[in-house]
Amino acid sequence: MQHPVTTPVSITQPPFARLCQAALLIGRVNTFYQKYRVNKSCRLEDVDVLADEHVALLQAVDADPGSASVHADRLSLLAARSLARSSLFMLLDPFCGPEGILDGLASGSGSSYGSTQSPDQLRLHARADQLMDDLSYQARREVTELLGAGPPTAPGHVSPFILDVVYRAVGVFHCNWREDGDEVARPAIDDMVECLKTMSGRWGLASEYLTLERYHGMADSGQLGVET
Secondary structure, rough: OOOOOOOOOOOOOOOOHHHHHHHHHHHHHHHHHHHHHOOOOHHHHHHHHHHHHHHHHHHHHOOOOOOOOOOOOHHHHHHHHHHHHHHHHHHHHHHOOOOOOOOOOOOOOOOOOOOOOOOOHHHHHHHHHHHHHHHHHHHHHHHHHHHHOOOEEEEOHHHOOOHHHHHHHHHHHHHHHHHHHHOOOHHHHHHHHHHHHHHOOOOOOHHHHHHHHHHHHHHHOOOOOOOO
16 A cells, blocks of 8 residues: 655644755656756646646745745744745746747747747746735845844845845846836836835845846846946
């Protein structure tokens, strides 16, 4: 008789177990893209299944006792939530933005967005865009609660796993501002940059992300590629 080696995410777990579940998802996303690099193709259904599993874990973490608290209990779940969000960002990023779909998924490799893509490919593109927006605004709410609404949480008490989420969310907000003129994105960018500045006093990686963020700002203003 075979028994499952993992606990269903629907069962309440302590923070470290949730962190392990998120880490397993990152491993599966890495495996997915390793296979893509070898085969130069992948099944859209696999992307949907992986996305569903990430969403299920994030919903389960949000339902865990203490997740609604802004202080110690919520902080204990922040690492798992951040790692799961990073993993979902990793999964969806190649399917977002103006280009949309990985080379090789359309009938002609490297075809442009909206030209030869099937309804399923267009649906996945739209879903990925929506999920990336949702993740980004969820992250914004979380960092403003943790670092803004008083008393603010000391940066040393905040998991550094949140830094990758903050940076990826900044990229989404910059894209929304640059491509769509989304005015809500501008204050969201400012909030996330302020978070990175605050966190940089404790985590050096935050300073590295701030340096990278400046490239997004240059792209917004059309300065990339201009010699000074």
